[in-house]
Amino acid sequence: MGLRPSPARWFEVLTPSDELARTVEALAATGVVQLEAEADLALPKREPRQELDAFHTLLRRYSEHWPRPNFRLRPPRGPPDAVLANSLVALEAWQLAAQAVIEHKEQLAATRRELALLAELDATSDTALSDLAAVADAGPMLEGRLWVTASNGRLPELPHAMLRSTRTDDHVFMTVLAPRSELATVVLALEQCEAHRVELPEHISRQSLGLELARLDRELSDVDRELAELSRSHELAKHLANVHRLEWFLTHVPELGHTRHFALVTGWTSELDTPAMHRIFDAAGVHAMVRFPEPPSTPPVILRNLPWVKPFEAVAKLLGTPALYEADPSVVLVLLGPLLFGFMFADVGQGLVLILVGFALRRRFPALGMLIFGGLAAVVFGLLFGSVFGLEGIVPALWLHPLSSPLTVLAASVVLGALVLTAGFVLSAVEAVWRRNLGAWLVSDGTLALSYVALLASLLRREALWFAAASAICHVLVPALVAKRGRLRVMASAAAGLVERSLQLGVNTVSFARVGAFALAHAGLCLAIVDLSQAAGHYGGAVVLLLGNALVLVLEGLVVGIQTTRLVLFEFFVRFLQGEGRPFVPLHPPAPDGAMMGAEH
Numbered sequence: 391m392g393l394r395p396s397p398a399r400w401f402e403v404l405t406p407s408d409e410l411a412r413t414v415e416a417l418a419a420t421g422v423v424q425l426e427a428e429a430d431l432a433l434p435k436r437e438p439r440q441e442l443d444a445f446h447t448l449l450r451r452y453s454e455h456w457p458r459p460n461f462r463l464r465p466p467r468g469p470p471d472a473v474l475a476n477s478l479v480a481l482e483a484w485q486l487a488a489q490a491v492i493e494h495k496e497q498l499a500a501t502r503r504e505l506a507l508l509a510e511l512d513a514t515s516d517t518a519l520s521d522l523a524a525v526a527d528a529g530p531m532l533e534g535r536l537w538v539t540a541s542n543g544r545l546p547e548l549p550h551a552m553l554r555s556t557r558t559d560d561h562v563f564m565t566v567l568a569p570r571s572e573l574a575t576v577v578l579a580l581e582q583c584e585a586h587r588v589e590l591p592e593h594i595s596r597q598s599l600g601l602e603l604a605r606l607d608r609e610l611s612d613v614d615r616e617l618a619e620l621s622r623s624h625e626l627a628k629h630l631a632n633v634h635r636l637e638w639f640l641t642h643v644p645e646l647g648h649t650r651h652f653a654l655v656t657g658w659t660s661e662l663d664t665p666a667m668h669r670i671f672d673a674a675g676v677h678a679m680v681r682f683p684e685p686p687s688t689p690p691v692i693l694r695n696l697p698w699v700k701p702f703e704a705v706a707k708l709l710g711t712p713a714l715y716e717a718d719p720s721v722v723l724v725l726l727g728p729l730l731f732g733f734m735f736a737d738v739g740q741g742l743v744l745i746l747v748g749f750a751l752r753r754r755f756p757a758l759g760m761l762i763f764g765g766l767a768a769v770v771f772g773l774l775f776g777s778v779f780g781l782e783g784i785v786p787a788l789w790l791h792p793l794s795s796p797l798t799v800l801a802a803s804v805v806l807g808a809l810v811l812t813a814g815f816v817l818s819a820v821e822a823v824w825r826r827n828l829g830a831w832l833v834s835d836g837t838l839a840l841s842y843v844a845l846l847a848s849l850l851r852r853e854a855l856w857f858a859a860a861s862a863i864c865h866v867l868v869p870a871l872v873a874k875r876g877r878l879r880v881m882a883s884a885a886a887g888l889v890e891r892s893l894q895l896g897v898n899t900v901s902f903a904r905v906g907a908f909a910l911a912h913a914g915l916c917l918a919i920v921d922l923s924q925a926a927g928h929y930g931g932a933v934v935l936l937l938g939n940a941l942v943l944v945l946e947g948l949v950v951g952i953q954t955t956r957l958v959l960f961e962f963f964v965r966f967l968q969g970e971g972r973p974f975v976p977l978h979p980p981a982p983d984g985a986m987m988g989a990e991h
Contacts, residue, residue, distance in 0.1 A: 393717045393817070394824065396692045398424065398658035398974050400685035403667070405678040410646070410653040411473070411639050412465040416674035417655065417667075418642075418979040425657035425977055427644040428686055441474050442640075445633055448481055455492055457621050459631035461980070464675060466632055474636045477629035484624040488617060495613040502606040507538055507588050509599055511563045514556055533573050537564040539585040546579040563588075638980035658685075660692045660974055688714075690974035695720050701752070701759035702727065708959060710969020715824045717817045717966055724763060726810065726962065727954055732767025733803065734908035734950045736792075737916065739779035740943055741768030764951075775909075779939050780916030792913040800906035807902020807961070808846050811895065814965025815839035821966055833872075837865035838888065842895050862888060898961045905957070908950055915942060 401423075405413040417423045466473050538561050545555060551568035564585065568576045580587075591602075621627065646655055655678075662670075667680045691711050693703055695718070702723040712718050732741070741764075748761030772778065776787025792799045815835065822831035844858035865888050870881040919938030923931035 392694065393721060393820065395712050395714060395716070395718050395971065396660075396694055397685075397689040397714055398660055398692055399662075399682060400689065401657060401659055401662070401667070401680065401682050403655040403678050403680050405653055405655060405676060407649070407651055407653045408468045409676050409678075410655070411470050411636065412467065412674055413653075413655055413671070413676050413678055414639060414643050414977075415465050415635060415979055416670050416676055417657075418977045420659075420662065420670060421976050421978065422661040423657055423659050423977055424690060424975055425644055425646070425655065427646050428654070428656050441471075441478050442637060445478055445481065445637075448485060452485065452488075452492070455488070455495075455617055456630060457618070457627045459634050460627035461631050461634075463628055463631060465635055470636050470639060473632055477632040477636075480624055480629045481626070481633075484620060484626055487624070488620050491613060491616050491620070495610065495617070498606055498610050498613065502603065502610070504589055505591075505599060505603050505606070507561065507563075508536075508590075509603065510558055510561065511536075511556060512596055512599065514558055531569060532567055533570050534565070534567050536588045536590055537566060537580050537585040538562065538588050539564070539583060543585070544583055546583045546585070548576055548579060551576050635980050642977060657977075658690050658974065660976070688972060691971040692974045693718050693720060698759070699724055701757050704757045705760075705955060705958060707969075707973075708955070709963055709967055711971035711973040712967060712969065713971035716821055716968060716971065719817070719963060719967060722813070722817070723958065726813075727760065727958060728763040728767035729806070730905055730954045730957055731764040731950055732769075732771040733806070733905050734953065735764070735768045735912055735947060736771030736775045736909060737777045737779065737912070737942075738769050738772035738785065740939060740947075741765040741770075741772055743939075743943060744768060744947070771909075775913070777913065777916060779935065780920050780942070782920075792910050793917065796906075796910055799909055800903050803902050803904075803906030803909070804899060806905065807899050807957075810902070810957075810962050811898060811965065812839070812843060814962050815842070818966040833868045834865070837861045837868075838891055838895075841865065841888075841892070901961060902957065904953060908953060912942070912946060912950070915946065 403413060403417070414425070417425070468476075541557065541560055541562060543562055545553070545562070545564065548566065548568070550572040551566050553567075554565045556563040556565070564580070566576060566580070646653055664680050664682065667678075671678045671680075691714060693706075693712070695703060699720050702720045705723055705727065706712070706718060706720045735741070744761045744765030746765075748758055748763075748765060752759040752762070773785060774787065774789040775792055776782050776785055778784040782791060790798060815838075818835055819828070819831060819839075822828045822835075838861075840861035841858045844854045844861060847854035848858065866881055866884045869884045870877040873880045916938075919935060919942070923934040923938065925931075926934045
């Protein structure tokens, strides 16, 4: 972990062309490799769109009948086109053998679904099936039918028919009796309500229904076993994995240089060295030669932060990825972000709630890990301000109550802003050291920073004004003395720049007064909630206090978070961060839970 980002390392791997796919997958499995073709060596890949389109046609029709791809097997050797064509032939052979079995299974499943609906209806009443038998034999002039829709579906208006509805947990069953002359109108009205007709079998009874369902279940089990045997005999799981891998290769891997016999895999890595790569290729059964030459272009940037710092990278990257000679502000944000947030959102109880929410959601939403640090800071400032869920007096204020000393709170926030801006200048100086141009920085930003700090110090000691004046004179005169021509123009430009940037610094410093203003607003809102709760009585007051704190946590917490982000981005980051780096984006291997996975057999 450190302020300075690390460059990725360029690598080149020479491998036989028929092992290219296996080599790339072995590298991707490490999670620390970003492939990038060398411009002079890259050749266009042929994308077998016709074969892939044929596969996706099979996927849409048969995926629910396929087993899961077996990614435990090693990727096959051979050119990707040939492997893909071979796997597609195997899938088509399985289709021919399984088509009749699948059609039989689908017929059985449809019949079982109909009978299962009748069983669901029968469970609601002892006379349900006998009533249906009477409806089915309505007579020559009437037509009786059973329809079903979802439990939240609406019932149709049927002025020319008799309708009786029966509701279960999942469905609404509608028994409809209508004249044959009005049948078309009735059917249209039911279909518009997204109802489905349930076919009524002959001689329906509870006993026959149970026996038929059991028979269908046995037949479906036999069909599933037959399909599983066909999948095994055609090695379907292996071929599905091969197609998945090759589609991943075609869509995620750049146009790498290759000849008829050899391929050159190139890119960047954040961790691997020559021995590590050889171990990876040996484990994958790949023959390859590895070397780490000088990079042909600017390397991507790797931010090496500890896990508890990672959530703050999301804020640091809002202005872009730091370049190699720029400071990574993620570590600084661990302190600065929560400090600003806690000042504006000072409350012990609300801070503890934020900590719990952060711990609960950090795995699903990693960026919310910042709530833990923001909550801790809110607890600390809550102790300083003596606030617990908006109530004062539960804990003593270790510093002050904001509403009793508003000017002190505002002044403290401005002082905090001055320290933040000064820290920005310090990071800018560190970057100048990394770039080896500290002298140029001292003449420009250095003199400006010294003038700014001296002006702030003059509020305590007037003598500091001399330092401010001296640094301002150096800011204007030194560039003119160094210039070989046009010294007056250079001096005027430096003076104008000094005035403009000094005004910006003044505005930026005063801008931090909003931190104190939001702290006062938070205290005022909490006070209003407490007053309302006291006026509402014992039980009503507890409800008001609970709902009020929930409102503060959601609404004001969001506003304070936005203000913290704004101050960090536009008052702090602009001092040292341009965000012109190239992020390191590792290649991930083909996931075994991809879209082409089917059912387990």
